[in-house]
Amino acid sequence: MFTWIKHYFFGMVxxxxxxxxxxxxxxxxxxNQIFFWNLKRKESAIEATLxxxxxxxxxxxxxxxMVxxxxxxxxxxxxxxxxxxRRKAFFVAFFVMxxxxxxxxxxxxxxxxxxxxxxSDEVLLQFLNANGYTHGMKISKIVCDDIEKRIRNEYPSIxxxxxxxxGTRLVVAVKxxxxxxxMPDLRKEPCDIISDYAGTVISMVTRKGxxxxxxxxxxxxxxxxxxxxxxxxNDSKEVYDMFSVTADADIFIETDYNYHDQIDRVYSMKKYxxxxxxxxxxxxxxxxxxxxxxxxxxxECLYDLHQLKLFQNWYFPFYxxxxxxxxxxxxxxxxxDSELKEALxxxxxxxxxxxxEKGVQIVSKDVKIELNMSEGCMDGxxxxxxxxxxxxxxxxxxxxxx
Amino acid sequence: xxxxxPAQAQLISRRERYALQMHIPLEFAKGNIFVNxxxxxxxxxxxxxxxLEYTDQLIRIKSNSGELxxxxxxLEIVYYNDTDMWIKGIITTICYPQxxxxxxx
Numbered sequence: 390m391f392t393w394i395k396h397y398f399f400g401m402v403x404x405x406x407x408x409x410x411x412x413x414x415x416x417x418x419x420x421n422q423i424f425f426w427n428l429k430r431k432e433s434a435i436e437a438t439l440x441x442x443x444x445x446x447x448x449x450x451x452x453x454x455m456v457x458x459x460x461x462x463x464x465x466x467x468x469x470x471x472x473x474x475r476r477k478a479f480f481v482a483f484f485v486m487x488x489x490x491x492x493x494x495x496x497x498x499x500x501x502x503x504x505x506x507x508x509s510d511e512v513l514l515q516f517l518n519a520n521g522y523t524h525g526m527k528i529s530k531i532v533c534d535d536i537e538k539r540i541r542n543e544y545p546s547i548x549x550x551x552x553x554x555x556g557t558r559l560v561v562a563v564k565x566x567x568x569x570x571x572m573p574d575l576r577k578e579p580c581d582i583i584s585d586y587a588g589t590v591i592s593m594v595t596r597k598g599x600x601x602x603x604x605x606x607x608x609x610x611x612x613x614x615x616x617x618x619x620x621x622x623n624d625s626k627e628v629y630d631m632f633s634v635t636a637d638a639d640i641f642i643e644t645d646y647n648y649h650d651q652i653d654r655v656y657s658m659k660k661y662x663x664x665x666x667x668x669x670x671x672x673x674x675x676x677x678x679x680x681x682x683x684x685x686x687x688x689e690c691l692y693d694l695h696q697l698k699l700f701q702n703w704y705f706p707f708y709x710x711x712x713x714x715x716x717x718x719x720x721x722x723x724x725x726d727s728e729l730k731e732a733l734x735x736x737x738x739x740x741x742x743x744x745x746e747k748g749v750q751i752v753s754k755d756v757k758i759e760l761n762m763s764e765g766c767m768d769g770x771x772x773x774x775x776x777x778x779x780x781x782x783x784x785x786x787x788x789x790x791x
Numbered sequence: 792x793x794x795x796x797p798a799q800a801q802l803i804s805r806r807e808r809y810a811l812q813m814h815i816p817l818e819f820a821k822g823n824i825f826v827n828x829x830x831x832x833x834x835x836x837x838x839x840x841x842x843l844e845y846t847d848q849l850i851r852i853k854s855n856s857g858e859l860x861x862x863x864x865x866l867e868i869v870y871y872n873d874t875d876m877w878i879k880g881i882i883t884t885i886c887y888p889q890x891x892x893x894x895x896x
Contacts, residue, residue, distance in 0.1 A: 411845070412842050412843060412844055412845055415842055415845070416841050416842060419841075419871070419872075419873065424870070424871065424872050425868075425870075425871070426868075426869060426870040426871075427867070427868075427869060427870075428845070428867060428868035428869075428871075429847075429867050430845065430846050430847035430866070430867075435845065
């Protein structure tokens, strides 16, 4: 490809070589460092291509070998310029365009982000815009170190930032940290553990403190599970000293959850009436102004825009693509019994999946679906084993104080 | 370095001896022609001396080891330079033609 561009730039000539000593002529050319390509036999002659520079040399050699050269085709930029030499407006427009492209290269026309998933492109772009880094600013005014420092200071979850300029594009690469470095609870004050669910204790492992309940006991919300006060007994089993600790235990409780879900039988749905597709050209990426758009209609606009660019990183402030406008009207649709049941079951499955992700074990579920003319309800009891326990300040100390 | 025995040195030419001492492959030193055939339609020739004849059915090439005939259909020289040549077309035979015996009397 590169060779073809080079040849096109300097000009190529397709020749027809006729005469008696064609092979000998080719050999003579080879010795004089003139090389052909795309050699093809056409009846008694040979057709071949060579560069324009070599062609002038060739005429001298042709006389020596008594061969006749005939130009079949001229290709390349020198011939194109010569052919259109009278079209002054074309050349003026060409040079104006080249000057325009050259001037555009001094400004920033695209900002892209790499490696971000928690913070979206829009959030980071808004932050950069607020700090003065916008589309259309001069590239010479961009300080990459400053961008990196500001992003790191603003977003603590972003642990590494690299900003670089590629052509007319600013590329900001980030690395995010997804909460792996969350600080452990280092609270050292004495505290109790109370229950935050009502139910039966299934399992209990106490690491610090005095357990106040046993496996199989029934507890209410707010019941004391593990006390932060530890008594020291002597040989006669009498308390001779007490000290306070931060109670720590793993307690699991079997509890019942009253599940209730309700879905209306009637719901709204978009019914598409008309679809229009058209070309869209804009000088910025603001997708608000659409030709032919009427504000009153209910409509969805789908844009498929591409930014104009030369090569890989030479971006320009022009956008082109297609816009698809879908006109719709909102209609009320009635769910059938089976659809209603399906929707209720789906909601419940999502609810149970969320619970399972939080470490809750589902023991049993006893739910009923009731359908009437206007809605469908799902009610019932879900029995589950949940991790239980909430740290609170020492209760015994407060009681003593009172 | 590879040692050359005296008996071996007598058998090989001076050019080959130098090539052995300089660790150059003997094939290059001898100036043999290389022919790479890619499928039925492409042929890459290296180390040739000159083109003797070119038609769309036959290309005759002169090499250090003799004349090489490439015959086929719609033969086309994609490019050539001092040492290499790339031929395209439907290639049917590649052969060294037998020299004609002199006719006595």
